Amino acid sequence: MSETNTKESTATSVLSADTTKTLRDEPRGRTGWSRILLGRDAIMIYALIATIVVAMISVPRFASPVTTGFLLLDVIPVLLIAMPMTLIIITGEIDLSVASIAGLTSASIGVLWQAGFDIGLVLVLGVVIGLVAGAFNGFLVAVIGLPSLAVTIGTLALFRGLALVVIGDNAVANFPPELTGFFTSKLGATGIPTVMIGVVIIVLAFGVVLHFTPFGRGLYALGYSPEAARFVGIHVARSKFWLYVASGGVSALAGIFWTLRYSSARSDNASGLELAVIAAVLLGGVSIFGGKGSIPGVVAGVLLIGTINYALRLGRVSDVVLIIVTGTLLIASVITPSIADAIRRRRHDQRLRRSLPQA
Amino acid sequence: MELFRNRAGGRRARRIATFAAVTATVALIATGCAAGDSGSDGGSGADGSQTITFIPKQLNNPYTDVVLGGGEEGADAAGFASSEVVGPLDASASSQVSFINAETQAGTNVIVIAANDPDAVCSALEEARSGGAKIVAFDSDTNPDCRDVFISQVVAKDVALIQTKLIAEQIGGSGQIAILSATANATNQNEWIKYMEEDLAANYPDIELVAKVYGDDDDTKSFQEAQGLMQAYPDLKGIISPTTVGIAATARYLSTSEYKGKVALTGLGLPNEMRPFVKDGTVTEFALWDPAQLGYVAAFAGKALADGDITGAEGDTFEAGDLGEREVGADGIVIVGPPTVFDADNIDDYDF
Numbered sequence: 001m002s003e004t005n006t007k008e009s010t011a012t013s014v015l016s017a018d019t020t021k022t023l024r025d026e027p028r029g030r031t032g033w034s035r036i037l038l039g040r041d042a043i044m045i046y047a048l049i050a051t052i053v054v055a056m057i058s059v060p061r062f063a064s065p066v067t068t069g070f071l072l073l074d075v076i077p078v079l080l081i082a083m084p085m086t087l088i089i090i091t092g093e094i095d096l097s098v099a100s101i102a103g104l105t106s107a108s109i110g111v112l113w114q115a116g117f118d119i120g121l122v123l124v125l126g127v128v129i130g131l132v133a134g135a136f137n138g139f140l141v142a143v144i145g146l147p148s149l150a151v152t153i154g155t156l157a158l159f160r161g162l163a164l165v166v167i168g169d170n171a172v173a174n175f176p177p178e179l180t181g182f183f184t185s186k187l188g189a190t191g192i193p194t195v196m197i198g199v200v201i202i203v204l205a206f207g208v209v210l211h212f213t214p215f216g217r218g219l220y221a222l223g224y225s226p227e228a229a230r231f232v233g234i235h236v237a238r239s240k241f242w243l244y245v246a247s248g249g250v251s252a253l254a255g256i257f258w259t260l261r262y263s264s265a266r267s268d269n270a271s272g273l274e275l276a277v278i279a280a281v282l283l284g285g286v287s288i289f290g291g292k293g294s295i296p297g298v299v300a301g302v303l304l305i306g307t308i309n310y311a312l313r314l315g316r317v318s319d320v321v322l323i324i325v326t327g328t329l330l331i332a333s334v335i336t337p338s339i340a341d342a343i344r345r346r347r348h349d350q351r352l353r354r355s356l357p358q359a
Numbered sequence: 360m361e362l363f364r365n366r367a368g369g370r371r372a373r374r375i376a377t378f379a380a381v382t383a384t385v386a387l388i389a390t391g392c393a394a395g396d397s398g399s400d401g402g403s404g405a406d407g408s409q410t411i412t413f414i415p416k417q418l419n420n421p422y423t424d425v426v427l428g429g430g431e432e433g434a435d436a437a438g439f440a441s442s443e444v445v446g447p448l449d450a451s452a453s454s455q456v457s458f459i460n461a462e463t464q465a466g467t468n469v470i471v472i473a474a475n476d477p478d479a480v481c482s483a484l485e486e487a488r489s490g491g492a493k494i495v496a497f498d499s500d501t502n503p504d505c506r507d508v509f510i511s512q513v514v515a516k517d518v519a520l521i522q523t524k525l526i527a528e529q530i531g532g533s534g535q536i537a538i539l540s541a542t543a544n545a546t547n548q549n550e551w552i553k554y555m556e557e558d559l560a561a562n563y564p565d566i567e568l569v570a571k572v573y574g575d576d577d578d579t580k581s582f583q584e585a586q587g588l589m590q591a592y593p594d595l596k597g598i599i600s601p602t603t604v605g606i607a608a609t610a611r612y613l614s615t616s617e618y619k620g621k622v623a624l625t626g627l628g629l630p631n632e633m634r635p636f637v638k639d640g641t642v643t644e645f646a647l648w649d650p651a652q653l654g655y656v657a658a659f660a661g662k663a664l665a666d667g668d669i670t671g672a673e674g675d676t677f678e679a680g681d682l683g684e685r686e687v688g689a690d691g692i693v694i695v696g697p698p699t700v701f702d703a704d705n706i707d708d709y710d711f
Binding site: 060061064066067070073074168169170171173180184258261262263264266267268269271272309310313314316318319320323 | 446460482
C-alpha cells in the first residue's frame with residue numbers, strides 16, 4: 001500500500017468509527033471524599049502536619065506550647081494579609097503595596113497617639129487610613145484600568161515614603177502597656193495568642209466570601225477570563241475595587257498588630273513583608289495567573305513556611321540557610337504541579353492515540 | 360460507573376506519589392538542617408554548662424564579624440559551655456524578636472544583643488528574663504529597663520568629639536560638611552550625631568552641617584548617597600560617616616571620582632577595609648575602638664551576671680580576662696575603652 005493510501009484509509013475509518021463509544025480513559029475530576037482528601041489543599045495540609053511531626057521529633061524543645069505562641073505571633077501579619085492577597089491573585093491581579101500600607105498605618109497611629117488622641121480613635125483612624133490607601137489602589141486599577149503590578153509598585157514606594165513623611169526617623173514606643181500586653185497575651189496554658197481569635201474570624205470571613213458566595217465564585221471566573229466574566233454579569237471593576245479596599249483595610253490591621261506587638265511605631269515596620277505574603281500564597285496553591293486557589297490551602301502554606309522558619313531558627317540554623325529553604329520550597333511548589341500537569345497531558349495523549357481506531 | 364472507579368484509582372495513586380514526594384522533600388530539608396545542630400545545644404542552669412548567644416544587628420556585616428569574633432573568644436575564655444551567633448540578614452527593627460524568642464525557648468543563660476530598635480525588642484527580652492536569662496546589650500543599647508548591662512564601645516560623647524575634631528583639622532576649620540549615617544533610627548549613630556551637632560555649634564562656628572543622609576548600612580545605598588551628596592552640595596568640603604559600611608562605601612566612591620583628596624572623609628572605619636584608601640590618599644585619618652574588645656567584655660559581663668557575681672548595679676566590678684577589671688557605671692553602662700585614631704603611619708599595626 002502506498003503512503004497516501006494509508007492516510008486516506010485512516011481518515012475514512014475515523015469518519016466511519018463508532019461515534020457513540022466514549023473515549024475510555026478520559027480523566028474526569030474527582031468527586032466526594034477523594035476530592036477533599038487528595039486535592040491540592042489536602043496535600044498542603046499533609047505537608048504541614050508532616051513538617052510539624054518531623055520538627056517535633058528532630059528539633060529539641062519544639063514540642064511545647066511556647067512554640068505555638070511564638071510561631072503564631074510571628075505568622076499573624078503574613079496570615080492576615082494573605083487573605084485579601086489570595087482573592088486578588090485569584091482575579092489575576094496583585095497588590096505589592098500591602099507592607100507599605102502596614103508601615104504607613106504604623107507610622108500614623110504612632111504620631112496620632114503621641115499627639116494625644118484617644119487610643120480607640122487612633123486605631124479606628126489607622127484602619128481608615130488603610131482603607132483609603134486601598135481605595136486609591138482600587139481606583140487606579142479598577143476604575144482607570146491600569147495594570148495592578150505597575151500601580152502597586154508605585155504605591156509600594158509612595159506609601160512607604162508617606163510613612164517617612166509622617167513620622168520621620170522617629171519611633172513611638174510609649175503605647176499603653178495594657179494594650180501592648182494584650183497583643184502578646186496567650187489564651188490560658190494553650191500558648192495560643194489572644195489576638196488569634198480575631199485573626200481566625202477574619203480568615204473564616206474571607207473563606208466564606210471566596211468559597212460560598214456568588215461574589216467569591218465570580219472571582220475565579222474573573223481570573224480565568226475577565227471578558228467572559230463580564231458577559232455572564234460579574235461586575236469586574238466593582239469586584240476588583242472592593243478587593244483592593246479590603247486589602248488596604250486588612251494591611252492596616254496587620255500594621256496595627258505589628259506596632260502593638262513590638263510596641264514600636266516606625267516608618268520601616270513590616271518592610272519586605274509583601275514578598276513573604278506572596279510567597280506563602282503561591283506555596284498555598286494559588287496560581288499567579290489567576291483562577292485557581294483556596295483559603296485552606298493558603299492558610300496551610302502560611303503555616304508551613306512559618307513552621308519551617310521557626311523550627312530551623314530554634315535549631316539555630318543560619319538565616320542564610322533559611323531563605324534558601326524557603327526559596328527552594330516555593331520553586332518546588334510551583335514546579336511540581338506543572339510537572340504533574342505535563343505527565344497527565346502526555347498520558348492523556350497516549351490514551352487518546354491508543355483508543356483511536358487503528359488502520 | 361466502573362470506568363470511573365478505574366480512572367480514579369490511577370489518579371489517586373499518582374496524587375499519593377506526588378504527595379509522598381513533596382512530604383519527603385520537606386522532611387529531608389527540615390531534618391537535614393536540624394540534625395547538623397542538634398549536638399550543640401547545651402543544657403541550661405547548672406554551672407559549667409552555661410550557654411551564651413550573640414544576636415548582632417545583622418549577620419554578614421564586617422564590623423559585626425569582628426565584634427562577634429571577640430565575643431566568641433571571650434565566651435571561651437570566660438568558661439561558657441557553648442556560644443552561638445544567630446541574627447537576621449537585614450538590620451530591621453522587629454526581625455530580632457523571633458531570634459530572642461527562639462533563645463528564650465532554648466533556655467539560653469545569657470543573651471548578648473545589639474538592638475536595631477531599643478523598644479521593639481523589649482517585650483521579647485522581658486519574656487527571656489522571666490525565663491531566667493541574663494541580658495547584655497552591646498554596641499547599640501536597648502531600653503535600659505530591658506537589659507542588665509550595656510557594654511558601650513566608648514563614651515558616646517568621646518566618639519562624637521573625635522570625629523568633629525578630625526574633620527575640623529582636615530578641612531581647615533571652616534566650610535560645609537555632611538554626615539552619612541547608618542539607618543535613620545540607629546540608636547548609637549543618632550546619639551553621636553546629636554553630640555556632633557552640639558560640638559559643631561559650640562566650638563566650630565565656621566563649619567556648617569548641610570545634610571544628614573542615611574545609607575542604611577547597605578554598601579550600595581551608602582555609595583549612592585555619597586554620590587548624591589557631592590552632586591547636591593558642590594561646595595562640600597568634608598563628610599563624616601560614623602558607620603563602617605558608610606565610610607568604606609564613601610571612600611570607594613571618592614577614590615574613583617574627581618573629588619579624591621579634595622573632599623575630606625573621616626568617621627568610624629575598619630582598618631582592613633580602609634587601608635587602601637588611607638594609602639591612596641582618599642582618607643587621611645579616621646577613628647574606631649577595637650571592636651573585638653567589645654564582644655570580649657560582653658562575654659565576661661554575661662558570665663559575671665549568670666554566676667550572680669554582679670547584678671548590673673552601679674559600682675559592680677568584674678574581671679574581663681586579659682583586659683582587666685571593668686566597672687559598671689550609671690544606668691548599667693560598662694565602658695570598654697577610648698577610641699583609636701588610624702592614619703597612614705599606624706594602620707598596618709592593626710588587623711581587623
